[in-house]
Amino acid sequence: MNIKSKQILCIGEVLWDRLPTGAKPGGAPMNVALHLNAIGLDVTVASSVGNDQLGEELKQFLENSGVITDYIQSDANLPTSEVLVHLDENNNASYEICEPVAWDNICLTDALQEKAKQAGLMIYGSLASRNPETRNTLLTLLENDAVKLIDVNFRKPYDKQDVVELLLEKTDIIKLNDDELLVFAGWHNKAIDAEKELVKWFAAYYKVQMVCVTKGEKGALLYFDGDFYEHPGFKVTAVDTVGAGDAFLAGIVAALLQKKEPQEALAFACATGAFVASKAGATPKYDMEEIKRIMNP
Known part of the structure; x- marks a missing residue:
């Protein structure tokens, strides 16, 4: 897979997750960017916040984390996003x-x-395209030669087949979970019980180079260049699962950009996801040493 530059552009939602324990910064593209930045990669977030206090606090959080906020727009009419978790x-x-x-x-x-033209890798999800304004912006940005990765990230009722498949037409790599994989099978009346056969069909149907399926506590599966790689996951005591999938995605992107073998990349991604699941919120302070301890107890 030829990635023309090491610049990464994450496009989509930035928000406040309202957890039982309090408010935490969140949003899948932002979470991925924060983890990639902590690993030491060149990453930028493109999004929009309201012209309000919550928006200023979110931008300040990103700046304090070392993430450039030049491409986070300020909307005079719409508020900064909040999500009840x-x-x-x-x-x-x-x-x-x-x-x-x-x-x-x-x-x-x-x-x-x-900025999109300069990117070697573009990461986006399905949620931010729920309305046409952002969807049209994203579809235009995807018309370039960057490697494009979609995190399916279904959130009802924003999981419409016509919207999701429009985005998948533009992508090279798909990351989704095992439940989402079954939704795609249902859309096309595919009664395939064997997971690997279903993944093969999925990759062929959507003409993608790589498919990554997360399976919660059962680990993950990677399909790349016709070969399967699997990892059973790492056992940790979960505080909450918010952002664990985003951390997993950042882990696998970082490992692949660093030219690690697919099996090694998958193990690192599982450990990164497990680390975040063991902490409160989607973006705990990154600790590479703890991730290494998860991988090698």
Whole structure:
């Protein structure tokens, strides 16, 4: 897979997760960017916040974390996004997402288009495209020669087939979870019980180079160049699962950019996801030594 530069552009939602323990910065593209930045990679976030106190606090948090905020727009009419996070008895998260919010209106600017042209890798999700303004901006930005990676990230009711498949037409790499994989199978009436056969069909149907399927506490599976790689995951005591999938994605992107073998990349990604699941919120202070201890107890 030829990545023309090491510049990474993450596009989509930035927000405040309202957890039972308090408010934490969140949003999948921002979470991924924070982890990639902590690992030491060149990453930029493109999004929008409201012209309000919550937006200023979110930008300040990013700046304090070392992430450039030049491509985070300020919307005079729409508020900064807040998401209510509910945890079940196993600390698995479900989300109550308000709309419209600032990231529903990410505008296409000359500066953003130029940044997209410079990127070697573009990371985006399906949630931010729920409304046409941001969706049209994203679709225009994806018309370039960067490697494009989508994090499917279904959040009901924003999981419409026509929108999601429009985005998948533009991508090279797909990351999704095992439940989301079954949704795609249902859309196309594919009654395939064997997981690997289903992943093969999925990769062929959407014409992608790589598919990564996360399976919660059961680990993850990577399909790349016709070969499968698997990892059972690492056992940790979960505080909440918010952002664990985003950390996993950052881990696998970082490992692949660093030219690690797919199996090694998968192990590092699982450890990164486990680390975040063992902490409160989506973006705990990054600790490479603790991740190494998870991998080698």
